[in-house]
Amino acid sequence: MENFEFVSPTHFVFGKAAEEKVGPMLAERGAKKVLLTFGGQSARKSGLIDRVEASLSAAGVEYVELGGVRANPEIGLVREGVAICKEQGIDWVLAVGGGSVIDSAKATALGACYDGDVWDFYETKQDPEGVLPIAVVLTIPAAGSEGSKNSVISNDELGRKTGYGRNEMRPKIAFMNPELTFTLPAYQTAAGITDMYCHLLERFFDDVGNVPVTDNLNMSLMKTIRAEAPRVLVDPENYDARANIMWAGMLCHQGLAGMGRHEDWATHGLEHELSALNTSITHGAGLAVMFPAWMEYVYSENPQRFIQYGAEVFGLVPTGDVDADAYNAIDATRAFFASLGMPTTLDELGVHEEDIEKMIPTLRANKGEVFGSFMKLTMDDAREIYKIALD
Amino acid sequence: MENFEFVSPTHFVFGKAAEEKVGPMLAERGAKKVLLTFGGQSARKSGLIDRVEASLSAAGVEYVELGGVRANPEIGLVREGVAICKEQGIDWVLAVGGGSVIDSAKATALGACYDGDVWDFYETKQDPEGVLPIAVVLTIPAAGSEGSKNSVISNDELGRKTGYGRNEMRPKIAFMNPELTFTLPAYQTAAGITDMYCHLLERFFDDVGNVPVTDNLNMSLMKTIRAEAPRVLVDPENYDARANIMWAGMLCHQGLAGMGRHEDWATHGLEHELSALNTSITHGAGLAVMFPAWMEYVYSENPQRFIQYGAEVFGLVPTGDVDADAYNAIDATRAFFASLGMPTTLDELGVHEEDIEKMIPTLRANKGEVFGSFMKLTMDDAREIYKIALD
Incomplete structure (x- = not known):
């Protein structure tokens, strides 16, 4: 057996109505203003985004929306998220979706604590200078990004898709309600x-x-x-x-x-x-x-x-x-x-x-x-x- | 499946020579003065305690020794440890041993942040007011206390042995070198x-x-x-x-x-x-x-x-x-x-x-x-x- 280190500090909240705890648990951890990021309109239409936003508001946590994360998430939207974080004093990134949304959130949380271009990490694999805390409401069981340190980002301009991961990028909290996956095609x-x-x-x-x-x-x-x-x-x-x-x-x-x-x-x-x-x-x-x-x-x-x-x-x-x-x-x-x-x-x-x-x-x-x-x-x-x- | 929450933030360092990282990793996390607790003299005789102390010293971390934790660890020695922590400004508890030593360390870390008698927690199961951070060098694979939230303490006066556990009591770091178990009877x-x-x-x-x-x-x-x-x-x-x-x-x-x-x-x-x-x-x-x-x-x-x-x-x-x-x-x-x-x-x-x-x-x-x-x-x-x- 090879030597290894293992650290997985994510707080998993698993089961029915898990997403109702988003607001209270983020507020308890000091979140003031959250970047709420998601993919297409299905999470909006299902009412999930509304429920999460209501939970944040009830707990006194502000949020800024950033929708439109695509499958094979692209560095362009990550850069947009990074700019929002810096301009608006975001202190937590909250991903509502599957692996693509979570990976995009991880990259955004990384870039928000870095003066240069966030793609640098995916190119050079340099160590992060900091990472905003990340929370996740999982809607697609697949990538495991809700508990992993990894993220995979595409760069269309360069025709590249590559990964980067550090333990600091593991989500702080993952809300996992299996009922949210009933309607997955x-x-x-x-x-x-x-x-x-x-x-x-x-x-x-x-x-x-x-x-x-x-x-x-x-x-x-x-x-x-x-x-x-x-x-x-x-x-x-x-x-x-x-x-x-x-x-x-x-x-x-x-x-x-x-x-x-x-x-x-x-x-x-x-x-x-x-x-x-x-x-x-x-x-x-x-x-x-x-x-x-x-x-x-x-x-x-x-x-x-x-x-x-x-x-x-x-x-x-x-x-x-x-x-x-x-x-x-x-x-x-x-x-x-x-x-x-x-x-x-x-x-x-x-x-x-x-x-x-x-x-x-x-x-x-x-x-x-x-x-x-x-x-x-x-x-x-x-x-x-x-x-x-x-x- | 019942709803559940799971959080296990312990940093596991597993493999040969794991214990050599004790000093550097505690120093990196800000430890200044450690209560170094262990059981009988076997860990001393094997040279393990000396190696751990050398690692702490080399990293500039002070320590106070508290040996003599017995199997089915007793509240008396825990109280002694609590007094040392309070009197000497201890900021980490480091257990070198098996489940008894770790459980005793958990109770000590709990009592060090509490004005009353530490047995209260085992009696009333009240929530902790705080817990000193705990590190572990494991020498006996058995109780799983190196990764668990639990501790079991005996009270000879009352003829009681009972458990108490909270996620805050999980060790921050667990050093696990299988070679240390070669000599176990x-x-x-x-x-x-x-x-x-x-x-x-x-x-x-x-x-x-x-x-x-x-x-x-x-x-x-x-x-x-x-x-x-x-x-x-x-x-x-x-x-x-x-x-x-x-x-x-x-x-x-x-x-x-x-x-x-x-x-x-x-x-x-x-x-x-x-x-x-x-x-x-x-x-x-x-x-x-x-x-x-x-x-x-x-x-x-x-x-x-x-x-x-x-x-x-x-x-x-x-x-x-x-x-x-x-x-x-x-x-x-x-x-x-x-x-x-x-x-x-x-x-x-x-x-x-x-x-x-x-x-x-x-x-x-x-x-x-x-x-x-x-x-x-x-x-x-x-x-x-x-x-x-x-x-």
């Missing part, structure tokens, strides 16, 4: 489930040997997600199923599922280039295509790890044919994503062979010449993995 | 493993239905402990096995293994009376006797829960005979504890039938007339469970 639910599952895969497959305490915890989450996913898709208003998925999504990316391991994250790197190429590609859908392709390309580095995964998570009984057994685990993974309605090829995402060379330069800029842990990948390896994923 | 290792396993059982068996995300996480820890326990007993200097046990011990009691559940804690209540009766009874050994007895008495409330546990953790194949299947899970639990060298009867602990009536009044004082969740227990039920445990 099936595709978005499924893409979120794929995303959280892939956060476990990235941590499970690396170049460290078995770490039973972490691996068993990781696979317990995989099993939970596999069992609960069909329940939420068939019965979107099943509170318990939604609650299991919502809490699992946080645990998948908080960090515990990778403690003592190196983790991999090559596939997330490969996927980020897809959504940098075409921002309409949902992250989870891109991962559903790229993970099985990555698995096919790398499994022979350590097929036993795949056999262990297949046995524990999918109940596959090893036949003794190592390659076949590893492949069965890969097939089961692809079939699971397909069962959620996720795509299985780049073709379905509108990405074709001629696009591969467009992605390599930014992949190199984001990940370096060699990336990944389970297998060290070069740009040539990346090309081959994209090719496997084509159709 | 086998009995203490085994009692610690029993204790952490019972923290999972207390959370798994209650009156809430299945909570898959929590239950699977909980049972993943049970499986890890079952597999790693024989490895550390056979090969005490196996770093990875010790590391898995140490990190699992924290996770068993941090809270995640019970989120969304009511939890039970009747058996801990029954055990506390044993060690209040005879302070030489190790908590884990008392639990090893009491948990199977409790299980036998209560299982018929929900035998399916026992069958689920037996199948998942021990791989037991249900026969269809509900009582027999539930009993098999209970027998497997008792056999697991016995395989660690733990006692299976009160007789082995020197507790006999005539002692039962001595324990009932303090049990009533600590737990009330009715306690437990899986089954609501009266004092008569408690008598019966003690009787089952006798021999």
